[in-house]
Amino acid sequence: MATTKPKTANGYDADHTLACERALITLLRGFGTLKHTLRLVGGLVPRYLTPEKPPDVPPHAGTTDVDIVLNLQVLTDDEAYKSLATQLKDRGFTRHVNKEGKASSWRWQRQVSEHEYVLVEFLRDADEKLQGGKVAAVDGEDISALAIKHAGIVHEWFAEKEITAELLDGGGKATETVRFADVIAFLVLKSLAFDDRAENKDAADLVHVMRYAGTLEWIAQQFIDRQKAGQHRDAIAGALDALRRRFCDGEDVEGYERDGPVACASFMHGADADVSELRILEQRNVSGMVTEFLRLVEQGPSIHG
Template structure:
């Protein structure tokens, strides 16, 4: 999650997304009995929150990597976790080496073909001892995780789905249960991610889910229900603040000119001057969609107050 992502949808393709899914299932095998503690976030999640069903629901752009949130409390109490680095290596995973020649213990990679590699990133919730953006060993040597603010919400707010896919290295076809961020958790984490690093892909992923995971009234109500339950309130409030700041009219600046709608338009249509009208229409649509999401939430909260 620390690396720069392609700026437009053209930088992603369906075949690599399938390779990411195959890598995910192979990764689950590496964790054995602990696989139920893993939570998937990031760009692969819309594949499951908004299954392709044209023309109503178009295919999501896809992803270039697999982002996994580890449950430190559970893993720290399991003796098998000390062997995780060896288990990963036995499944063909290697430490990622950056362009400076430095290897990482929180970023791993898996070769899926002669010319294709999938990156896997291990993440954890940030806390007072390890703020967001910092990396620390999880338990013992060999594996680390990057701290992400509020990533821990996915241990409570997640969905499950059985997927069937081909294992890597001709391992046959396997069915596994994956656990991934639900809609509210995804909105929170993507809003915060875009607010933090301003990647076009984060804004586009967020808006794709708002567009196609259900009616905007339903998605807003799910968010409202979480606010009323008063769990992870800081995460929810932080996400709302990020959405207002990046997608809504503030300080006299029209909403569609904010960097969130602009990022979505650039992701969808690039920067070709000939597509200026398409970008403008997309910006206005995105601003309206997010604005309505915020309006519904604020209306419900004001009535409750």
């Protein structure tokens, strides 16, 4: 099972995204008192932040995996941890095995059809003891989590929605409350993710949510309000800096030539020569939108006066 993310939107499909949602609901269904502590991040979140409403809100490209941020304060309790590990196995999740045949402790997979699997990745906040990009065991044995810088913001900055989906293995339909990164948390984490790993999908996800989650003025005001509240200032500052360096004019480089707009346009339109004009137009639109967003944020404290 490959874990490399597709470079263009054509590598994603609605059926697999639905399978990811079914895997998520199946996972939540078995976690009892733990499920309210789990936070969804990553490529499945735009499905809930920007529900498809043609023609105003087009469908999001989708995702190939499910990313869950764990609350380590809860998982330090032995009984809670055992419940998490046991329920993963009871619900049919197994450790992901890489190409070298090594089983992962932070990536788990769930078979959803004869030849199709959904990958579930467990994440945690980085701290002074574990820097971003490192993996550490939750209890030293059966399950681990990948440390992501500022991932812990989602424990405070989240939205929730009741989702009904068909459980895997014919378990019937179930309704669960999904708690996921809110608009600001999503944009912050995606900005930092693109700055770190330069994936086309990260840039495209970021742009999609910035375009369709609300007006640019509203999103900018949310950033301003969070700044005024003094919450997670380092995370916000890091995200705004990443957006400026990756999407905007500077250092004798025009914004549309930056790697952010290029990555987003390449994801949406591919690299073929016959769509080069579409790519350039998208690059200019993306750079212009991010530049205006930053102007609005810097204009604070209230863009509505």
